[in-house]
Amino acid sequence: xxxxxxxxxxxxxxxxxxxxxxxxxxxxxxxxxxxxxxxxxxxxxxxxxxxxxxxxxxxxxxxxxxxxxxxxxxxxxxxxxxxxxxxxxxxxxxxxxxxxxxxxxxxxxxxxxxxxxxxxxxxxxxxxxxxxxxxxxxxxxxxxxxxxxxxxxxxxxxxxxxxxxxxxxxxxxxxxxxxxxxxxxxxxxxxxxxxxxxxxxxxxxxxxxxxxxxxxxxxxxxxxxxxxxxxxxxx
Amino acid sequence: xxxxxxxxxxxxxxxxxxxxxxxxxxxxxxxxxxxxxxxxxxxxxxxxxxxxxxxxxxxxxxxxxxxxxxxxxxxxxxxxxxxxxxxxxxxxxxxxxxxxxxxxxxxxxxxxxxxxxxxxxxxxxxxxxxxxxxxxxxxxxxxxxxxxxxxxxxxxxxxxxxxxxxxxxxxxxxxxxxxxxxxxxxxxxxxxxxxxxxxxxxxxxxxxxxxxxxxxxxxxxxxxxxxxxxxxxxxxxxxxxxxxxxxxxxxxxx
Ligand SMILES: Nc1ncnc2c1ncn2[C@@H]1O[C@H](COP(=O)(O)OP(=O)(O)OP(=O)(O)O)[C@@H](O)[C@H]1O
Ligand SMILES: [Mg+2]
Numbered sequence: 243x244x245x246x247x248x249x250x251x252x253x254x255x256x257x258x259x260x261x262x263x264x265x266x267x268x269x270x271x272x273x274x275x276x277x278x279x280x281x282x283x284x285x286x287x288x289x290x291x292x293x294x295x296x297x298x299x300x301x302x303x304x305x306x307x308x309x310x311x312x313x314x315x316x317x318x319x320x321x322x323x324x325x326x327x328x329x330x331x332x333x334x335x336x337x338x339x340x341x342x343x344x345x346x347x348x349x350x351x352x353x354x355x356x357x358x359x360x361x362x363x364x365x366x367x368x369x370x371x372x373x374x375x376x377x378x379x380x381x382x383x384x385x386x387x388x389x390x391x392x393x394x395x396x397x398x399x400x401x402x403x404x405x406x407x408x409x410x411x412x413x414x415x416x417x418x419x420x421x422x423x424x425x426x427x428x429x430x431x432x433x434x435x436x437x438x439x440x441x442x443x444x445x446x447x448x449x450x451x452x453x454x455x456x457x458x459x460x461x462x463x464x465x466x467x468x469x470x471x472x473x474x475x476x477x
Numbered sequence: 478x479x480x481x482x483x484x485x486x487x488x489x490x491x492x493x494x495x496x497x498x499x500x501x502x503x504x505x506x507x508x509x510x511x512x513x514x515x516x517x518x519x520x521x522x523x524x525x526x527x528x529x530x531x532x533x534x535x536x537x538x539x540x541x542x543x544x545x546x547x548x549x550x551x552x553x554x555x556x557x558x559x560x561x562x563x564x565x566x567x568x569x570x571x572x573x574x575x576x577x578x579x580x581x582x583x584x585x586x587x588x589x590x591x592x593x594x595x596x597x598x599x600x601x602x603x604x605x606x607x608x609x610x611x612x613x614x615x616x617x618x619x620x621x622x623x624x625x626x627x628x629x630x631x632x633x634x635x636x637x638x639x640x641x642x643x644x645x646x647x648x649x650x651x652x653x654x655x656x657x658x659x660x661x662x663x664x665x666x667x668x669x670x671x672x673x674x675x676x677x678x679x680x681x682x683x684x685x686x687x688x689x690x691x692x693x694x695x696x697x698x699x700x701x702x703x704x705x706x707x708x709x710x711x712x713x714x715x716x717x718x719x720x721x722x723x724x725x726x727x728x729x730x731x
Contacts (some may be wrong), residue, residue, distance in 0.1 A: 291689075294692075294693050296689050296692070296693070317695060317697070319692070320693055320695050321695060324693070324694075325690075325693045327686070327690055329686070331645075331681065331683075332689075332690050333687075333689050333690040335598070335638055335687050335691065336612075336613065336614075337613060341612055341614065345691075345694055346694035346695060346698070347695055348614075348703075349694055349695035350651075350695060362646075379645075393602040393694065394694070397694065397695075403654055424513070
């Protein structure tokens, strides 16, 4: 799986230039987990949201496996790329956890028994099988995050975009999430401030500063550069 | 979601989908509920006895179906103030004496007020019972089978989601307001404008975010919805029998 950003410029309402000319190639064969680091407002969420076509492209291009992200390709792109939002509340909207996890596979038009199988698998892999009948509004923050992840995993995407995945998790939850993600056979792009999590899971990282790439390379190496981290609001 | 607001939107809060009622296929249930609604609203405006008995039906069914009738009543009662405010005018203007029972008479306003309240309990109670025991997908699948236009079903689904979000946001806003204003018990009128405006903006924003998350999982509005299962012979038999009893009640009580 390859996700390619070419001279990408993204604007938010009010003309705020959240991403300002980024070019980069994410390639699962080179590295299957990439951290996107940056201070508040650096443009991480905007960048991730643009990949499944949620933020209009001002100029430049995004290619997913060679396919341009544009209106006519959106359903193919979205079946390949899953996204976990910064706020899990926005992501869960069905009655029960089980039903919410089934939402994606149903939209993939899978037969009912395959949907049921995928739901079971996804819930089991997130260790929330016991929450299947629970109301999505009555979960803890960490449980919501896992339910949201299960909803995306059930679609078996080739790439998963995670926006601040550790923000609601306790230390053990973070460790377990890192282990689970590492075991997933998919390209993972992870926007986070959690340097320890990034260091543990992602061999490669991209540091954003005001919508531009400030540095990119091996995570271990970059995280040692205190000057750089200070300049980018990460230390 | 907790508190009174959540009571009003059981569709998206905990569903008692495992009781007897929850196990019946959505289509016969939806048909039964539609039939019940038609019968309930068909009572004349002074038919207090029939309406009262009909008002009891959803709660009786809830009891049989393993849903707490008391909880259902609490949720249903939330709709009452809106209807009763509208019906209050009857009390003032309709003073003509009407036969009540055994030769006793009552002002028509009081009877029609009572009938309206009973009709509200009956219809809202039944719809909430359906929502409580059937998944949103199930209901929409049944509506597709009944050839309700997809766009209308979609509107209902999105509206429900929007209402839930608005309720959640209203609660967050109210919490935020009262926490920083501990002396206050009722929000003063001068702050209503600001809070309502904020509520509108925030709920629209959140609704947009939810819609985007739905799109990410391949939901799109123009897509035809899937028809649900038809239901077994026994399920239809049970629902038709029940509807027959209701028709009989309706016939003899007017
Ligand atoms: N909905 C919006 N409307 C207008 N501007 C926005 C919106 N969302 C983000 N922005 C602006 O776009 C810029 C990038 O925001 P973005 O959310 O991508 O940052 P981020 O790196 O994800 O930050 P954080 O770490 O706080 O989540 C910021 O300047 C922000 O103010
Ligand atoms: Mg962000």
